[in-house]
Amino acid sequence: MILPIVAYGDPVLKKVGQDIDADYPKLNELLDNMFETMYNAFGVGLAAPQIGLPIRLFIIDTTPFSEDEDLSEDEQKELNGFKKVFINAKITSEEGDEWAFNEGCLSIPDVREDVFRKPEITIEYLDENFEKHVETFDGLIARVIQHEYDHIDGILFTEKLSTLKKRLIKGRLDNISKGKIRVDYKMRFPKQKKRR
């Protein structure tokens, strides 16, 4: 089932997510719905707050990035089929010199900006079977994880921009909150006036 994606301005996107445990109700169904919702919107990641749930859960499938011809064959291979569920994740280290990547977000349609982040991360997380993993990622995979991880901490990429950039996009962000935007997937807008 495709779920509506919560738009910029909804308070749920600002909440720090709660850990969940193995008896979280209907987790498999939730994961299926999240993947379906993400693929329908052509996203590479989706975090639970984006469908209205303030819990520490996000999913990733970087396959669409693997078609980028600017990447090396090794990188393309790594990105192709990199599909994972991250539960109760904790980034334990971020290393290296920050690099810029043009990020977007399904909750903030049509806004894309360069965001600086460190290139290598180590993350502890549980998979969909609640098995624990500790892994190190770099490049675009690390980038997607960092973006989604921010969501479960209540942080949006627009908060990482310069004061000037923030001022420049403010009007567009306000319009997104009000639903004054054309978007090809189902969304829920916090400040949309109800039609009578």
Ligand SMILES: [Zn+2]
């Ligand atoms: Zn996002």
